[in-house]
Structures are given as structure tokens and as C-alpha cells.
Amino acid sequence: MTRQMTGAKMVVQALKDQGVDTVFGYPGGAVLPIYDEIFQQNGIRHILVRHEQGAVHMAEGYARATGKVGVCLVTSGPGATNAVTGLTDALMDSIPIVVLTGQVPTFMIGSDAFQEADTVGITRSCTKHNWLVRDTEDLPHIMHEAFHVASSGRPGPVLVDIPKDVQFATGSYAAPKEVKLAHYAPKVKGDMEPITELVEAMEQAKRPVFYTGGGVINSGTGASQLLRELVEATGFPVTSTLMGLGAYPASGDKWLGMLGMHGLYEANMAMHDCDLMINIGARFDDRITGRIDAFSPKSKKAHIDIDPSSINKVIRVDIPIVGDVGHVLEDLLKVWKARGRKTNKEALAKWWAQIDKWRAVDCLKFKQEGPTIKPQYALQRLEALTKGYDRYITTEVGQHQMWAAQFLGFEDPNRWMTSGGLGTMGYGLPASIGVQVAHPDALVINVAGEASWLMNMQEMGTAIQFRAPVKQFILNNERLGMVRQWQELLHGERYSHSWSEALPDFVKLAEAFGCKGIKCDNPADLDDAIMEMINYDGPVIFDCLVEKHENCFPMIPSGKAHNEMLLGEAETKGVIDAKGSVLV
Amino acid sequence: MSPLHIKKGSTSHSAYNLRPTFSDVQEKHTLAVLVDNEAGVLARVIGLFSARGYNIESLTVAEVDHVGGLSRITVVTTGTPQVIEQIKAQLGRIVPVHDVHDLTVEGPAVERELALLKVEGEGEKRVEALRLADIFRANVVDSTLRSFVFEITGTPEKIDAFSDLMRPLGLLEVARTGVAALSRGTA
Ligand SMILES: Cc1ncc(C[n+]2csc(CCOP(=O)(O)OP(=O)(O)O)c2C)c(N)n1
Numbered sequence A: 001m002t003r004q005m006t007g008a009k010m011v012v013q014a015l016k017d018q019g020v021d022t023v024f025g026y027p028g029g030a031v032l033p034i035y036d037e038i039f040q041q042n043g044i045r046h047i048l049v050r051h052e053q054g055a056v057h058m059a060e061g062y063a064r065a066t067g068k069v070g071v072c073l074v075t076s077g078p079g080a081t082n083a084v085t086g087l088t089d090a091l092m093d094s095i096p097i098v099v100l101t102g103q104v105p106t107f108m109i110g111s112d113a114f115q116e117a118d119t120v121g122i123t124r125s126c127t128k129h130n131w132l133v134r135d136t137e138d139l140p141h142i143m144h145e146a147f148h149v150a151s152s153g154r155p156g157p158v159l160v161d162i163p164k165d166v167q168f169a170t171g172s173y174a175a176p177k178e179v180k181l182a183h184y185a186p187k188v189k190g191d192m193e194p195i196t197e198l199v200e201a202m203e204q205a206k207r208p209v210f211y212t213g214g215g216v217i218n219s220g221t222g223a224s225q226l227l228r229e230l231v232e233a234t235g236f237p238v239t240s241t242l243m244g245l246g247a248y249p250a251s252g253d254k255w256l257g258m259l260g261m262h263g264l265y266e267a268n269m270a271m272h273d274c275d276l277m278i279n280i281g282a283r284f285d286d287r288i289t290g291r292i293d294a295f296s297p298k299s300k301k302a303h304i305d306i307d308p309s310s311i312n313k314v315i316r317v318d319i320p321i322v323g324d325v326g327h328v329l330e331d332l333l334k335v336w337k338a339r340g341r342k343t344n345k346e347a348l349a350k351w352w353a354q355i356d357k358w359r360a361v362d363c364l365k366f367k368q369e370g371p372t373i374k375p376q377y378a379l380q381r382l383e384a385l386t387k388g389y390d391r392y393i394t395t396e397v398g399q400h401q402m403w404a405a406q407f408l409g410f411e412d413p414n415r416w417m418t419s420g421g422l423g424t425m426g427y428g429l430p431a432s433i434g435v436q437v438a439h440p441d442a443l444v445i446n447v448a449g450e451a452s453w454l455m456n457m458q459e460m461g462t463a464i465q466f467r468a469p470v471k472q473f474i475l476n477n478e479r480l481g482m483v484r485q486w487q488e489l490l491h492g493e494r495y496s497h498s499w500s501e502a503l504p505d506f507v508k509l510a511e512a513f514g515c516k517g518i519k520c521d522n523p524a525d526l527d528d529a530i531m532e533m534i535n536y537d538g539p540v541i542f543d544c545l546v547e548k549h550e551n552c553f554p555m556i557p558s559g560k561a562h563n564e565m566l567l568g569e570a571e572t573k574g575v576i577d578a579k580g581s582v583l584v
Numbered sequence B: 001m002s003p004l005h006i007k008k009g010s011t012s013h014s015a016y017n018l019r020p021t022f023s024d025v026q027e028k029h030t031l032a033v034l035v036d037n038e039a040g041v042l043a044r045v046i047g048l049f050s051a052r053g054y055n056i057e058s059l060t061v062a063e064v065d066h067v068g069g070l071s072r073i074t075v076v077t078t079g080t081p082q083v084i085e086q087i088k089a090q091l092g093r094i095v096p097v098h099d100v101h102d103l104t105v106e107g108p109a110v111e112r113e114l115a116l117l118k119v120e121g122e123g124e125k126r127v128e129a130l131r132l133a134d135i136f137r138a139n140v141v142d143s144t145l146r147s148f149v150f151e152i153t154g155t156p157e158k159i160d161a162f163s164d165l166m167r168p169l170g171l172l173e174v175a176r177t178g179v180a181a182l183s184r185g186t187a
């Protein structure tokens, strides 16, 4: 059944038909007709942000915490350009979001009209796909296709640019079932031949390791379940990228911890020394591989990925499997079971003995002594005190992010949202609001650095307006800590512009916003302060003053291999050569 | 238009070779890319090449299926085998791209390019230009007392050879279409 309605009404109708309950947005001239429609209905909740970048990060947080598509609505020109960082962030981390932008009327496009920007041009390279809607009749199928493209295959951000005259004009609406979606239909089932080849390799492997990534999370909770089954059944060790934390539970005995530049010693050593590496939904990012030509030199490599372009992009693999993680793991388990559930038990026992030796190094050890709170200690206490809660964690970008990944344990997928690929400071606060909106009763904590947090702190207004009781746990080292760390290692301890001067008083800031501020600078008070934060019914800004010169270890310096990890301060002098220092 | 049988994303019998040889040898490949003929699609393809640092030696595009609204883009590119595989996979990710064909590896193909060359000269030079054009089967499509415009069709190498010969004879301008290519036979 098609119905006549305006383009603006179609937008709202399409959102409802796509199951959208929340839109993060900010109005302006070019989207007023859509805002008028939002005003006249109750089915969709609109969260008014304070800056469009915040809207996109909120939509990302919402999407990652629910597995659904996140939606934003912003105006033309500056509204659209403010969305660019969030779009790029979502593209790098494969987060499904739909961003709707207003545009000047079609007859003014190209005239440098007020608040005109070439939005589809600007966002072409930071979206999975984008559309400029020239005719109201095209709007329904483009809206439905936008959701289809954002959520299928390797997920990602899409943008629909809607000129104001298209919003006013009337056309016939079609529901999702009634529109024929374009040909876009990525392959989800893997070929059986390489899957069988991988099973054979698993049967023989002496030193196997699962290297999992965000693809497991994106494939849905079923995929995480299958991963757990596979790990338990085979007894192989498992590590994960930053993006994949929670797919396998941190409390599991096969868990090696995160790998990569600030990953755990045992995880990186296992990657380096393994004879079979099974990459499940990860992409051999440079934070993971370190020096390419020294990356896991002795292993046979299998790679499961829904995106064929990820395969052989940086690391040559022996067993490529294109398909959705969930589908492939299901087939993999089936074949492995049918062939008699074989593994090389004797060799595996030796492998685990080796891994236990690496674990004994205790690479995350630190000493909490003296009157200053160590950031690691703060996170250790946060972990201990929030463990039993229905907890979601977001982060900003920097040292605190890496410590959070090291010291917080995730038992389930979709509970950890962080900006991995783009490393966007300012992500965590808005993302925490997006998560909280999706899970109003959960404990949502943004582990932040003071510098990152300031980048989108205006969103505290959003948190308060919409009663999102997000906890902002700021590890305040009064430094751009991660920058400082690199300057110490690479630039002769010349700390050029890497300290946070003229910081606000965070407690007063909280009061000014109308929420609770807590300051803690004493290890002895920390537990009580954290409990006060948890128990407060509303948003909290927690200013946790920590040791200012702490560095984040372990660290694989740029241009080095996994087995050249630095474990602590004593090893840092002159370790990065000229070749390494050009890397970021 | 000959239909392209290979669906993007498939791994067997596919334009994608997921197990390429990793060598440093630069290869030249001709790719046929079937796309929806919609606004911005060429910008997406070109943007991909510039953003990821791939080469474009030649690129042609035109709608080939007016009913289905499909255009065919023919790209000639160079790179190591690994880079060529990346280019194909990256092209396959673009949403309006239907199929990617590597004509260089999928059996024999024919390649043609059309060029127009304006040559100015008098006396012996003018006669010589006309004589060479005849050998190369180039047609005269415009003529004045002091100039010719030749039209020549052939492989890019043939057109290169012809323009080299015309240069000392008063070559003023060249316009080339870029390569159009099809696989041979019915495959
Ligand atoms: C938008 C943006 N600008 C710059 C950077 C580079 N950068 C990475 S970490 C960092 C310092 C972050 O400081 P803070 O948030 O206080 O975290 P800390 O490292 O001190 O824990 C900077 C500037 C970035 N990642 N993002």
C-alpha cells in the first residue's frame, strides 16, 4: 500500500518502519520540515545534542551497545561538516549508523547558497555510501536502502542528504517490504574448501592461537557464543584486538588478554611464536602487527573476514575465508566435529606450559605506593567495585584508554565502546550518553583523560537534559599523557605542548552543569569515592587526580616486532630508531 | 552488452584471487567495472584510486545498458599482484559497483582505443603524413590546405607509434578516448 505524504513525513515514517526509537540530532534551517514532523508524533525520541559531532558519537555508542543502527539528524552546511569526524570514526570501526542531513533546495544547489556545502562530496570518502535525494519519489527507497547498506556486510556509516524542497514536496510512500533494494548483498557464507583446510590445520597445530576482532562483535551475539564454544572445545588460547574485547569472556581460562602495541606480553608472544594463527574478524591493523616483516614469522595464517579487501591487504594469509564470522564459525565447528574433534593434545599441553611462563612475567604489574593514585590502581579499583553491575564502558583516547583495555575485564560483547581505528579524542562522553539512552538502567562509565574529555564536554548538557546518569571517570594526569609518553621515548623528553594547563575545576564545572562533581586525589579515599559515584542517581563528573608521569606498558615501539616489547621504564632509552620514529 | 557473470564478493571462479603471488613485479591490468549509472559513481571510483594511491593509466566510462541504467568503466592500472588484487577488492566494496572483471587474467581480450590527431604541414611533409596514415589505416576526418585531422583506432601501442611518427611531421594536438576492452569469445 502506498500513501501520499510529504518528504519530511516520509523520513519519520521510514525511521519508524525501520524500528528506530531514538534519533540524535540538532536542528537548523534545512531540516525544519523534518523537525516539524518529529514535533507532531511520539514514536521516535529525539535527543537534542550540543554539537553535531556529539550526535554522531552518541549514535555510534547506541549502535555498539545494541547491535542496532544508530541514527542522527543534522542540518546542512556546518551541521553536516561537524558530522564528518564521527562518520570517519564509524567507518574505521565498522559501526552501522545512518546520518540524515538537510540540504539547500535542489534549485539552489551549486549557487553557494547560505549554509550550502557539498555534503555528498565531502562525505564520500568517510561513508560506506551516501545519497543526495533529488526527488521526493526516491526518498522512501533511499531511506530503506540506507539502513540495508549500513547494517549488512561489513557495517558502516551512510549519509542521506535531503534538500529542503524534497522535504516539503509530496510523493508516495512505500514501506520497507515494498521497495526492491539494490543489488547490494555481500556474501555471508564461507566457501567449504578453505574452511576444511582450516580444520585440517587446527587438527595438526602445535601452537595455535585465535586472534579475534571487532568482526566477531559486529556479527552479533550468536557469533560470540560460537567463538566461546570453539575455544572451549579446542582448548586453543584466544587473544583479541581493542575492538573485539568481550567476544570471549575475560574470566575465561583460555583468555590471553588484548594484543598489540599496548597488549599483554603473553598475547603478543603467543602471536609471535604460534604455528597457526586464526584471525577471526580482525584486520591486521598496524597497532596489532608491529613490524610487518617480523610479524609472526613461523605461522600458517587463516583469515575470516566478510570484507574481501581485508584479506591480504597487509599480511599475506594462507587460508582466506570470505564470509560472516557467525556463519563461518558455525560451519567450522560442524566440520571439526564431524571429523572427530581432533587436536594435538600433547603439543597443546606444551604450548600452554610456555604460555604460563609468559603469563608469569605479570606484565601489568605496578606498585601503588605513596600518596598519589596510580592510574592503573584507579582502574583496578573501578573494576573491582563495578564488576557485579550491569556495566557498560566507553573511553576517550590516550593512555587511560589503553589502561582501561588492560585492567577492565569484559564478559560479554557490546559492553565496551572505544574509538579504535581513528583514535578520536572526544568520543567517550557522547558515546556514553548514546549507550545510556539505549540502556537507561545500566551503569555507564566513560573512562576519560582530562584532555580528551574537554573536547566534547558540552554534551554534559545533553546528559542532564535527558537524565542520562552517565559517570565520567576522568583520570586526570594534567597531561596529554600519550603524547607525553611518545615525546619521552622519541623526542628527547622535550615535552612540547603536551600538558593540560588552565584546566577547569571539574567539581565546579559539574555544579555549573547541574550534576555531581567528585574529586579524589588520595588512594585511601578512592573506594569510597567510586562508590559515591556509582550510587549517585544522576550524571557524575569524577576528577581522579593521578600520577602525572606514568607511562603505559607493555609497549611495542613503532617499527619493532612483537617479541621486542618494552615491559617497563628501565627499557625505554633509545629504543626507537630513525625508521621507527616516522611511524605514528 | 555482454553480461558479466561474476558476482562481486564471490571467491570461487571469481575475478578476485584470494591467493595471489606476492612479487614485486609491476603488472599492467585492464579492469572492466560494471556500475549503476548514478550521480557521483565515477567520483567514487576515481576517489578510491587517489585516496589509496593506485595508478590510473587510462579510464573510460559510458552507459552501456540504457534500460538497466548500467555503465561500464574500463580502467587500465599498474601494480604488484597484491596491489592489483586490492584494487579489485576495493572496487568491489563500492555499493553501486555490480561486477569487477580482470580482463588481463580471465583469458584473451581485445583492447581498442580511438584517437584524433591534428597534423599541420606543407609539401613533402604533408604527403608523407598522408602516406603513413594510409599504412596505419587512419582516416582523414577533416582537411584544410595546411592541415589534416586523422582518426585512428587500435591498441594504445599502435596509437603511440602513429603519434611518434606524426610528431616530426607537424603534430599539433592529440585527443584519445582511453581503452575500451572486451573478453574474446562467448565466455
Ligand atoms: C582529536 C584528536 N586530536 C589529537 C589526538 C592525538 N592524541 C592522542 S592521545 C592524546 C592525548 C590525550 O590526553 P588525555 O585525554 O588527557 O589522555 P591521557 O593520555 O593523558 O590518558 C592526543 C593529543 C587524537 N587522538 N585525537
Ligand SMILES: [Mg+2]
Residues within 6 Å of the ligand: A398, A449, A450, A451, A475, A476, A477, A478, A479, A480, A481
Ligand atoms: Mg591526560
